[in-house]
Amino acid sequence: MAQKQTARGVFMLERILTDDFRGKLKLTFRDIENQQDRSDEKEFAKDEVRIREELLDTVTPHASDDTLDEDYLIAAVDGSGSGDLMTLDDVRVHLLSTSTVVLDTNTRAGDPFRPLDRATLENAFGRAQPFLDCHWHSGVRGDARTKMADSLAEIYPLKDSDALVLPFFRDIMKRQLKSMSDLSGTNYGAYTSSLGTMESLITREQMLTNPAVHDELRTASEYAAARIVLTSSIQPKYLLLDGAMSIFMHQARQYPSMPSGFMLRELCSLAREKHVVLCAVSKNHTIPFAHRIARMAQEAFGEGSKWFCLLPGSEDPGGGLYIYQDRTYIPPRLAVPYLFSFSMDNRPSRIDFDRIWWLENVFVQDDPSKTRENEKALFQEIEFMSRDARWYGYPVALALAHEECKLSYEDLRLAREVAGDVRHELGLDPRRTTPYREDFNL
Structure with missing residues (x-):
């Protein structure tokens, strides 16, 4: 039997190495080139001069031995998880992990980027670091929406x-709203009765697949960890999130289609109140022509240059770029994205800022020179916090948070063993909880 299994594996390897498979790949890539890249190339040509002359600029880094006038704290939150820690018939147990790291620039003591110790963080946050949580869900039952709402309400600290x-609504309407009744007479007035509970905020109910549920639970858990930082005695200058500040909108109602969208805007509002710079850095992104913008930066500033590039929206001077005018969520609603790179060895990264904060602290109406001065000062600090040789060009605090929260295959295997032991301790149904295919060695 083992020989037959080995033979099947060899057959697949042989198939992958055939000219036929290579031919299919060539057809696929040529089709992309003919249908997508060529049309995009025309759009990029319309943006090229504007990007080079208005949106792209260099970062002037701090000297390696610089002592800051005032040292400050940098906090970062990242999360991980598994949507199938355990499967019990049509119920799945979701495992969620988050980690919060806080670094002190600490230049005046000559020990830059000193991490705050775990005991200090756990005392300030009132929870272990890294933090593990679990929730169950069944997406095929009539109460799927209710159960998901219960989990989200339990995860997010604001009740x-x-x-x-x-x-x-305050940010999107640019109005001071004291209560939901202030929405009366606006485009949102008809929906106020649908905004009163966590369950009513879930308007993508028909899309509650297990991956969608897990993504929402995981996002909410990361936002919860970030909110705990903002309400703690730890007062960072920066709070970094992993990912983008995208909000998925209900097409008809034009407000977030899931609770996490509202959580993000509440976080942004709280960060502004606490004078914390909230931003999100993407390890992966889909900004079109990022590689061409990087090449443009190298040609303009030299191969070893450190640079950033604003990705403007329709409300910004000159409007948005042609290369993403048909791409949903670029730029995200109520956010300002940039591309940046601090090393020619790295592909450009993306960083998003809260647009309301950006308008108050970076953008200066009718003064592009002052706006650029503010941008350069901002990215000087982003570069300064991205200098660890292990992850050069990526914020150190976020890299450490990622290392602490990620769940390896071995971690998940052990967590599943513990879950099985707990069921045994509770005297619950002893049925096997491993995937059915394992019964057949598949």
Whole structure:
């Protein structure tokens, strides 16, 4: 039997190495080139001069031995998880992990980027670091939406639904709203009765697949960890999130289609109140022509240059770029994205800032020179916090948070063993909880 299994594996390897498979790949890549890249190339040509002359600029780094006038704290949150820690018929147990790291620039003591010790963080946050949590869900039952809402309400620390929802409407409408009744007479007035509970904020109910549920639970857990930082005695200058500041909108109602969108805007509002710079850095992104913008930067500033590039939106001077005008969520609603690179060895990264904060602290109306001065000062600090040789060009605090929260295959195997032991201790149904295919060695 083992020989037959080995033979099947060899057959697949042989198939992958055939000219036929290579031919299929060539057809696929040529089709992309003919249908996508050529049309995009025309759009990029329209943006090229503007990007080079208005949106792209260099970063002037601090000297390696610089002592800052004032040292500050940098906090970062990242999360991981598994949507199938255990499967019990049609119920799945979701495992969620988050890690919060806080670094002190600490230049005046000559020990830059000193991490705050775990005991200090756990005392300030009131929870272990890294933090593990689990929730169950079944997406095929009639109560799927209700159960998901219960989990989200348990995860996110803010329990007042009006306080959760109003920051989005304040920011999108640019109005001071004191209560939900202030939405009366606006385009949102007809929906106020649908915004009162966590469950009513889930308007993509028909899309509650297991991956979608897991992504929402994981996002909420990361936002919860970030909120705990903002309400703690730890007062960082920067709070870094992993990912982008994208909000998926309900097409008809034009507000977030899932609770995490409201959570993000509530976080942004709280960060502004606490004078914390909240931003999100993407390890992976889909900004079109990022590689061409990087090449343009190298040609303009030299191969070893450190640079950033604003990705403007329709409300910014000159409007958005042609290369993403048909791409949804670039730029995200109520956010300002940039591309940046601090090393020619790295592909460009993406960083998003809260647009309301950006308008108040970076953008200067009718003064592009002052705006650029503010941008350069901002990216000087982003570069300064991205200098660890292990992950050069990526913020150190985020890299450490990622290392602490990620769940390896061995971690998950052990967690599943512990879950099985707990079921045994509780005297629960002894049925096997491993995937059915394992019964057949598949």
